Amino acid sequence: MGTRLVVVSTRLPLTLQKTEAGRWVTEKSSGGLASAMNPLLRKTGGIWIGWSGDTGEDDTEERRAVLQDWARKEHSFAIDLPADVASGFYEGYANQTLWPVFHYFVSHLRFDAKGWEAYVQANRIFCGAVVEQYQPGDMIWVHDYQLLLLPQMLREALPDATIGFFLHIPFPSSEVFPVLPRREELLRGLMGADLLAFQTYGHLQQFRSSLLRVLGIESRVAEIPVGGRAIRLEALPIGIAPEEYTEPLARDQTTARYYSEWAARYTGRKVLLAVDRLDYTKGVPERLRAYARLLRPETGLKEKVVLIQIAVPTRERIDTYQDLRSEVNQLVGEINGQFATPDWTPVVYINRSIEREELVALYKLADICWVGPLRDGMNLVSKEYVACKGDGEGVLVLSEFAGAAAEMGEALLINPFDEEQTAAVVARALTMDDQERRDRMRALHGRVTRNNVFRWGNRFLVALEEAASARARYADTRPRRLRMEEIQEAYVRANRRLLILDYEGTLVPVADLPQEAAPPAVVLRILAALASNPKNSVALVSGRRDSDMDRWFGNIEGLWLFAEHGAELKRPGSSWEALRSPIPADWKSSVMPILEHFVDRTPGSFVEERKYSLVWHHRLSEPEFAAWLANELVSMLEAMLAETDFRAVRGPNIVEVKPVWANKVEAFQLVQAAQAQADFLFAAGDDRTDEDLFERMPDSAWTVHVGPGSTRAAFVAPDIGSVRRLLALLANAA
Numbered sequence: 189m190g191t192r193l194v195v196v197s198t199r200l201p202l203t204l205q206k207t208e209a210g211r212w213v214t215e216k217s218s219g220g221l222a223s224a225m226n227p228l229l230r231k232t233g234g235i236w237i238g239w240s241g242d243t244g245e246d247d248t249e250e251r252r253a254v255l256q257d258w259a260r261k262e263h264s265f266a267i268d269l270p271a272d273v274a275s276g277f278y279e280g281y282a283n284q285t286l287w288p289v290f291h292y293f294v295s296h297l298r299f300d301a302k303g304w305e306a307y308v309q310a311n312r313i314f315c316g317a318v319v320e321q322y323q324p325g326d327m328i329w330v331h332d333y334q335l336l337l338l339p340q341m342l343r344e345a346l347p348d349a350t351i352g353f354f355l356h357i358p359f360p361s362s363e364v365f366p367v368l369p370r371r372e373e374l375l376r377g378l379m380g381a382d383l384l385a386f387q388t389y390g391h392l393q394q395f396r397s398s399l400l401r402v403l404g405i406e407s408r409v410a411e412i413p414v415g416g417r418a419i420r421l422e423a424l425p426i427g428i429a430p431e432e433y434t435e436p437l438a439r440d441q442t443t444a445r446y447y448s449e450w451a452a453r454y455t456g457r458k459v460l461l462a463v464d465r466l467d468y469t470k471g472v473p474e475r476l477r478a479y480a481r482l483l484r485p486e487t488g489l490k491e492k493v494v495l496i497q498i499a500v501p502t503r504e505r506i507d508t509y510q511d512l513r514s515e516v517n518q519l520v521g522e523i524n525g526q527f528a529t530p531d532w533t534p535v536v537y538i539n540r541s542i543e544r545e546e547l548v549a550l551y552k553l554a555d556i557c558w559v560g561p562l563r564d565g566m567n568l569v570s571k572e573y574v575a576c577k578g579d580g581e582g583v584l585v586l587s588e589f590a591g592a593a594a595e596m597g598e599a600l601l602i603n604p605f606d607e608e609q610t611a612a613v614v615a616r617a618l619t620m621d622d623q624e625r626r627d628r629m630r631a632l633h634g635r636v637t638r639n640n641v642f643r644w645g646n647r648f649l650v651a652l653e654e655a656a657s658a659r660a661r662y663a664d665t666r667p668r669r670l671r672m673e674e675i676q677e678a679y680v681r682a683n684r685r686l687l688i689l690d691y692e693g694t695l696v697p698v699a700d701l702p703q704e705a706a707p708p709a710v711v712l713r714i715l716a717a718l719a720s721n722p723k724n725s726v727a728l729v730s731g732r733r734d735s736d737m738d739r740w741f742g743n744i745e746g747l748w749l750f751a752e753h754g755a756e757l758k759r760p761g762s763s764w765e766a767l768r769s770p771i772p773a774d775w776k777s778s779v780m781p782i783l784e785h786f787v788d789r790t791p792g793s794f795v796e797e798r799k800y801s802l803v804w805h806h807r808l809s810e811p812e813f814a815a816w817l818a819n820e821l822v823s824m825l826e827a828m829l830a831e832t833d834f835r836a837v838r839g840p841n842i843v844e845v846k847p848v849w850a851n852k853v854e855a856f857q858l859v860q861a862a863q864a865q866a867d868f869l870f871a872a873g874d875d876r877t878d879e880d881l882f883e884r885m886p887d888s889a890w891t892v893h894v895g896p897g898s899t900r901a902a903f904v905a906p907d908i909g910s911v912r913r914l915l916a917l918l919a920n921a922a
């Protein structure tokens with residue numbers, strides 16, 4: 189791997205701490221991510237960019253020296269976030285808006301506009317820091333939900349950069365995701381990446397269906413076509429670095445001491461272990477309540493088991509977390525108060541972080557590891573426990589709502605919301621026979637060891653490299669990003685110009701209802717200015733009726749109007765004429781009943797009747813269902829219309845039945861006949877009918893495709909705004 193890896197995540201593997209004495213010290217964390225990234229960073233001479241965790245207000249020389257050390261010795265570049273940005277970003281939008289919704293806790297959602305602004309601002313600060321460190325050829329790997337806007341920001345700042353994104357938490361269902369304020373911006377923020385990777389295939393699918401529902405962007409299982417390139421999609425479950433757990437077990441003295449002390453203490457009792465950050469997604473109260481059921485007299489388990497619950501405090505400044513802490517304190521108190529005896533405490537509760545040596549000793553000790561999140565992207569605790577069970581002596585009880593469940597079929601799966609069933613499964617784990625226990629654990633152990641975090645990191649980088657080289661190949665051919673100045677220069681040089689413009693989706697957004705979509709004043713001004721230039725022939729082609737076109741554009745002198753996709757034409761200064769006539773009178777009566785049948789089947793859809801065409805609109809319907817029916821409708825109509833002059837075509841959220849001869853190529857040829865020897869040909873459009881035109885125009889033509897999707901156009905404009913800006917530039921050019 190010749191290229192350098194640039195890792196970007198909210199936090200660095202290093203934390204800046206101010207001691208009581210006022211000195212700045214560095215704390216190193218040895219999380220799974222750090223152990224995965226470090227070898228890759230070493231191998232590629234890469235760097236890590238993240239937040240220092242601090243505001244940088246106390247900008248002393250000593251502090252700066254510590255951070256310079258990080259950069260020099262650890263290749264870690266720390267970003268400072270101003271206090272208000274940090275809290276609005278971290279405690280605000282990231283952890284009180286995104287975190288709950290992505291984990292299906294919609295009722296915990298808190299939102300305010302300030303938090304959102306801070307989130308945008310923080311992403312911008314990250315972007316600036318990456319741009320500052322960036323060297324051409326680098327591979328940028330962005331991590332997690334705090335940085336959802338970063339890929340697109342980076343793409344705009346560094347158009348040729350290789351950008352990958354990994355989401356560590358679940359992607360929620362498309363029923364839940366749209367609950368989020370600023371959902372469109374979030375999805376657009378991701379669109380700058382070359383690769384988007386998720387923990388599970390399920391999350392990937394949910395992302396795709398949210399993308400369709402929220403932005404109307406269609407995708408395939410492995411990629412999303414966007415404006416002249418494709419974003420690759422992958423499901424890459426994260427793993428752990430098994431040696432970080434097995435090594436201390438094999439060699440470390442402290443670990444061995446802890447283990448033998450505790451093994452002696454708990455002789456004769458089964459140890460149930462739970463290790464979580466104290467987060468409401470982790471199901472700690474649910475576990476405690478299920479455990480209380482397990483201790484009821486009829487199970488006979490009283491005094492025979494002990495639950496060691498380790499809960500690391502996190503996000504303590506947020507109310508919900510404080511409430512959770514009180515709830516857990518109370519439950520632990522109740523259970524111990526109700527069941528304890530002078531020589532037995534049913535729950536050992538540790539509400540702080542513990543050392544690796546202690547954690548590993550506990551993993552080895554535990555007969556059962558009880559992993560019960562209500563929702564979790566992956567869950568590494570389940571994998572760490574399994575890594576420590578090379579001897580097969582342990583049972584993993586695992587929530588089916590952890591991403592890990594997709595890979596760990598040999599665990600005993602629970603629905604943590606069902607406390608009765610959970611207690612029964614744990615009881616079964618306690619009595620499982622030796623053979624079954626070992627068989628299950630060995631299968632799990634083999635997989636956790638093989639699918640480790642190093643393999644995960646490599647798979648991500650291989651996929652990212654492939655995605656980026658596919659984009660580079662694509663960029664070498666066509667289309668290119670819109671180059672306004674280049675087009676402007678050619679326009680200024682030319683003497684006879686022909687511009688053919690699509691309307692909806694190109695100059696104005698596609699409207700939900702056909703009666704909407706009137707042009708704003710700015711569009712009228714641009715069209716009038718272009719059409720009034722004696723060197724120009726400007727044609728506007730729309731699917732609209734002649735009456736709409738007249739009402740909206742009738743006053744603009746010199747403009748060619750085509751209504752109903754070119755079935756009707758109005759030359760400058762004359763009146764409407766049909767391109768062909770007569771057309772068979774009965775065609776609508778045979779097509780209409782079929783469309784009506786589809787309206788009945790698809791709530792929210794409706795038929796629009798025009799003079800020359802019939803249109804089935806399904807923009808307001810459930811997108812996946814409607815897309816499926818649209819395909820069915822088209823194939824049905826194709827068979828029916830095969831021998832006629834009519835065709836059924838799919839457009840953005842529509843199926844349209846119209847005459848074959850009503851098309852942009854014919855429209856173009858008509859204008860061209862009037863503007864012979866044009867030395868500047870220009871076309872802009874966003875849909876399939878525009879593609880036919882782009883293909884038929886000569887290579888010298890300036891063809892512009894608007895928005896996402898693959899295209900034959902020479903240029904891609906990201907959105908309607910940029911087309912308007914370009915046309916305004918031309919309209920004002922000398």
Ligand code: ADQ
Nearest residue numbers: 356426463464465498500540541542564565566567568569
């Ligand atoms: P987390 O929500 O933090 O991670 P998890 O995957 O379980 O959840 O990782 C927690 C880590 O913290 C584990 O490595 C564990 O050993 C450690 N830990 C927990 N309690 C501890 C304690 N008391 N003392 C010391 N260490 C403790 C997010 C997502 C997950 C996803 C990971 C990685 O929410 O779903 O698996 O990222 O992608």
